[in-house]
Amino acid sequence: MSSKTWVIKLGGAVLNTENAAKALFEILNEQDDAQFVIVHGGGSLVDSWLKEAGFASAKHQGLRISPKEQMPYIVGALAGAANKQLMAQAISVGHKPVGLSLYEAGITASQKLKALGQVGQCHNNADSIINDLLSAGRLPIISSIGFDEQGLLYNVNADEAAAAMANNLNAELIFMTDVEAVLDANKQPLHQLDTKHIDTLIAEGVILGGMEVKVKTSLHAAQHLRRGVYISSWQKPENLTALLQGEHVGTKVTP
Numbered sequence: 001m002s003s004k005t006w007v008i009k010l011g012g013a014v015l016n017t018e019n020a021a022k023a024l025f026e027i028l029n030e031q032d033d034a035q036f037v038i039v040h041g042g043g044s045l046v047d048s049w050l051k052e053a054g055f056a057s058a059k060h061q062g063l064r065i066s067p068k069e070q071m072p073y074i075v076g077a078l079a080g081a082a083n084k085q086l087m088a089q090a091i092s093v094g095h096k097p098v099g100l101s102l103y104e105a106g107i108t109a110s111q112k113l114k115a116l117g118q119v120g121q122c123h124n125n126a127d128s129i130i131n132d133l134l135s136a137g138r139l140p141i142i143s144s145i146g147f148d149e150q151g152l153l154y155n156v157n158a159d160e161a162a163a164a165m166a167n168n169l170n171a172e173l174i175f176m177t178d179v180e181a182v183l184d185a186n187k188q189p190l191h192q193l194d195t196k197h198i199d200t201l202i203a204e205g206v207i208l209g210g211m212e213v214k215v216k217t218s219l220h221a222a223q224h225l226r227r228g229v230y231i232s233s234w235q236k237p238e239n240l241t242a243l244l245q246g247e248h249v250g251t252k253v254t255p
């Protein structure tokens, strides 16, 4: 029987808590018959790099407007600092990670909307080295920096990148973020979410910003993969253990 593949998306805020990612990587070491692909963000690192460089940065529906002149900082923060910090934590607990952009992982990018500058959307491209890396026992750690066929660089939202990766591999998909679950208007965790529920909560302004992108992306992924997608917190590593064992923690977004 071939082993199950999981795409785990780590929100960039995991880098602000010392060794938080390390605890998650340790859990991956304990799993039999499973292979893992990590896709990571780094929005808070991009915020501070752009600020230090004197740039103002704005978001539209949770997506960072990415002018060309800001791309060296965005690429440096995501494909550089964030990716390498995560590799360091993975190596420290015995993994053999390979840091990649979306291109090597079989995903090309194109401009999403002119007004957003270099914000990219994902396209499947069969030319991926991920399965070769998994067969060789390596742990792919993928940033959300993409390229098009001309070699232009794009800033892809990391949730969208993770969903594209899961679609590409027909993998299970888990979003590890900085809240235990999607919360309702009374700040209570929602155990399950479907299309109707999501539309209402977004229209009511209960789900917004980065979480709006995450639930919309989760829903598309769940519909495409024909199975539930989970949103849970990296602040509780035991949640990851439970999810990998098929238990229900956090929010399950269903098709």
Ligand SMILES: Nc1ncnc2c1ncn2[C@@H]1O[C@H](COP(=O)(O)OP(=O)(O)O)[C@@H](O)[C@H]1O
Binding pocket: 010, 011, 012, 013, 041, 043, 159, 176, 177, 178, 179, 181, 182, 183, 184, 206, 207, 208, 209, 210, 211, 212, 214
């Ligand atoms: N209904 C909601 N439930 C939980 N979090 C929400 C909700 N609406 C907005 N958020 C915000 O979304 C954030 C998570 O999204 P984001 O910052 O993009 O995470 P990540 O970097 O992990 O992708 C939470 O920290 C919270 O501030």
Ligand SMILES: CC(=O)N[C@@H](CCC(=O)OP(=O)(O)O)C(=O)O
Binding pocket: 010, 011, 012, 013, 040, 041, 042, 043, 044, 046, 062, 063, 064, 065, 074, 078, 119, 120, 144, 155, 156, 157, 158, 159, 210
């Ligand atoms: C287009 C777009 O919004 N790109 C994101 C990419 C990083 C990201 O998504 O990081 P988190 O997962 O930590 O939020 C950004 O520049 O912040």
